[in-house]
Amino acid sequence: MTGFAESAKRGRETTHTPALDVGRIRRDFPILDQRIHGKPLVYLDNAATSQKPQSVIDALTHYYAFDNSNVHRGVHSLSMRATQAYEDSRKKTQRFISAADPSEIIFVRGTTEGINLVAQSYGRPRLRAGDEVLISAMEHHSNIVPWQILCEEIGASLRVTPMNENGEILIDEYEMLLTPKTRIVSIVHVSNSLGTINPIEQMIEMAHARQVPVVVDGAQAAPHIEVDVQKLDCDFFVFSSHKMYGPTGIGVVYGKRDLLDAMPPYQGGGDMIASVTFEKTTYNTLPHKFEAGTPNVAGVVGLGAAIDYVQSVGLPAIAAHEHDLVNYATEKLLTIDGVRLIGTAKRKAGIVSFVLEGVHPHDVGTILDNEGVAIRTGHHCTQPVMDFFKVPATSRASFAMYNTRDDIDALIAAMTKVKEVFGNG
Amino acid sequence: MDELRDLYQEMLLDHHKHPRNYGKLENANRKAEGYNPLCGDKVTIYLLLHDDVIEDIAFEGVGCAICKASCSVMTEVLKGRPEAEAEKLFGEFHDLVTSDPDSMVDTDGLGKLAIFAGVREFPMRIKCATLAWHTMRAALRQSDDVVTTE
Numbered sequence: 001m002t003g004f005a006e007s008a009k010r011g012r013e014t015t016h017t018p019a020l021d022v023g024r025i026r027r028d029f030p031i032l033d034q035r036i037h038g039k040p041l042v043y044l045d046n047a048a049t050s051q052k053p054q055s056v057i058d059a060l061t062h063y064y065a066f067d068n069s070n071v072h073r074g075v076h077s078l079s080m081r082a083t084q085a086y087e088d089s090r091k092k093t094q095r096f097i098s099a100a101d102p103s104e105i106i107f108v109r110g111t112t113e114g115i116n117l118v119a120q121s122y123g124r125p126r127l128r129a130g131d132e133v134l135i136s137a138m139e140h141h142s143n144i145v146p147w148q149i150l151c152e153e154i155g156a157s158l159r160v161t162p163m164n165e166n167g168e169i170l171i172d173e174y175e176m177l178l179t180p181k182t183r184i185v186s187i188v189h190v191s192n193s194l195g196t197i198n199p200i201e202q203m204i205e206m207a208h209a210r211q212v213p214v215v216v217d218g219a220q221a222a223p224h225i226e227v228d229v230q231k232l233d234c235d236f237f238v239f240s241s242h243k244m245y246g247p248t249g250i251g252v253v254y255g256k257r258d259l260l261d262a263m264p265p266y267q268g269g270g271d272m273i274a275s276v277t278f279e280k281t282t283y284n285t286l287p288h289k290f291e292a293g294t295p296n297v298a299g300v301v302g303l304g305a306a307i308d309y310v311q312s313v314g315l316p317a318i319a320a321h322e323h324d325l326v327n328y329a330t331e332k333l334l335t336i337d338g339v340r341l342i343g344t345a346k347r348k349a350g351i352v353s354f355v356l357e358g359v360h361p362h363d364v365g366t367i368l369d370n371e372g373v374a375i376r377t378g379h380h381c382t383q384p385v386m387d388f389f390k391v392p393a394t395s396r397a398s399f400a401m402y403n404t405r406d407d408i409d410a411l412i413a414a415m416t417k418v419k420e421v422f423g424n425g
Numbered sequence: 426m427d428e429l430r431d432l433y434q435e436m437l438l439d440h441h442k443h444p445r446n447y448g449k450l451e452n453a454n455r456k457a458e459g460y461n462p463l464c465g466d467k468v469t470i471y472l473l474l475h476d477d478v479i480e481d482i483a484f485e486g487v488g489c490a491i492c493k494a495s496c497s498v499m500t501e502v503l504k505g506r507p508e509a510e511a512e513k514l515f516g517e518f519h520d521l522v523t524s525d526p527d528s529m530v531d532t533d534g535l536g537k538l539a540i541f542a543g544v545r546e547f548p549m550r551i552k553c554a555t556l557a558w559h560t561m562r563a564a565l566r567q568s569d570d571v572v573t574t575e
Binding site: 358359360361362363366367370377378379383386392393421422423 | 429433438442464465467487489490492547550
């Protein structure tokens with residue numbers, strides 16, 4: 001019951017979302033066709049990282065087998081080919097998030113590095129002692145710590161927009177926290193530990209009404225929601241390739257061109273310069289000013305393949321499918337005695353966090369793994385969120401386009417094992 | 426399922442549900458905090474050390490079943506033991522949970538600590554079992570730093 005037959009069966013059972021042929025999609029992800037502890041793998045840790053389709057794996061292999069060379073340097077054919085592939089991916093990324101120009105797409109290692117880049121190159125020169133940076137109560141550590149470091153150095157303060165018990169931003173409080181001292185708002189689009197989709201359109205509008213620029217942490221949004229940075233009018237949008245079916249080690253900073261132009265480089269080195277003497281260096285133009293050193297060319301090429309794949313399936317269909325999975329998982333989990341959901345916002349993306357009374361999430365995770373079910377357990381790099389809900393950790397199931405209702409049934413069945421082991425079934 | 430049964434033995438689950446020596450030790454003269462940043466396990470170990478003997482020991486904190494049971498069993502085992510024996514058991518317990526799962530281990534002398542042998546099969550959970558012991562040792566050595574498993 002694995003491989004093709006399993007996939008076909010799963011495919012037929014998801015007829016409630018006819019737009020997505022999940023059986024066919026599953027066959028594109030070779031990693032899914034395996035057994036863990038003798039049970040079919042059920043991968044529900046997509047918010048940590050998604051699996052990669054064959055086309056992405058092939059793009060990486062092809063690049064190294066045929067095109068590998070350094071970019072923007074050599075005049076030889078391979079270098080031109082590598083540069084072409086690298087820059088083609090930049091254009092794909094630009095179109096993927098509807099940026100105005102490819103030079104507004106900066107490749108970095110991931111969302112974390114992206115936020116650090118914005119904090120250091122945009123934040124540092126603008127912040128003065130007494131100024132404020134505004135984030136929210138549901139940020140990932142990567143959208144807290146870079147700002148905290150900066151604020152401490154400068155003597156600025158980090159303000160936090162509170163949320164309610166459902167894990168929804170208190171928008172009135174947010175508006176009140178936008179003061180004449182606020183220099184930057186940095187906000188998560190989709191919460192990685194709660195699944196909440198924040199009303200960032202409205203939040204950006206409110207901030208802009210007070211001339212405050214907005215950075216959006218889009219790590220969990222990019223694989224699930226169609227993003228149009230021009231329509232959103234965000235000033236920066238940062239996301240990672242590996243959460244959207246692409247390789248690890250690649251992320252994207254989108255910034256409005258005039259802002260990027262005015263910013264000093266993040267790192268110094270090769271590729272980011274126009275000319276260097278020992279007295280003075282002139283920086284390269286965008287986007288190269290922010291891409292010092294030999295970049296992760298293969299990673300960027302792989303990201304391009306991932307974007308092609310996502311677009312061939314279509315984000316609206318993916319979003320609808322994942323929405324169904326979240327609703328189904330929520331409904332099923334609540335039938336288990338002792339389960340409490342953490343994060344019950346009205347608008348949620350493909351994430352369900354929960355705790356089981358009397359059993360620590362790590363024990364849940366180990367027992368689920370024994371049943372072939374991979375979920376994430378822990379604080380999800382959101383310790384303040386755990387503190388808010390007064391739990392040390394949660395169990396989190398997160399969905400991707402290749403997940404099915406069968407996967408959730410397997411999760412629920414595995415949860416009964418947890419109760420068996422802990423003797424409260 | 427067998428590996429899982431080895432891990433979550435009856436005695437381990439009993440210590441998880443009914444931890445022994447749980448709570449603050451008011452007359453403690455040694456204390457250390459342990460933290461596993463990976464999973465958020467956080468424990469405090471209290472010791473009453475007199476003439477190089479652990480006269481009393483207690484713990485409090487939050488953690489998974491393995492972490493809590495390890496704290497609980499450890500406090501039972503160490504109460505009344507000389508400091509030097511605690512140090513020795515630290516080494517033996519560490520060897521037990523980090524040894525090759527296929528190797529035979531000598532659990533004589535480990536007493537009920539032997540129930541943690543199943544942890545060997547679960548590399549991601551070893552730190553859950555060793556946090557108690559690292560923290561205990563820090564308390565013995567009276568280091569004020571928070572101990573982490575990293």
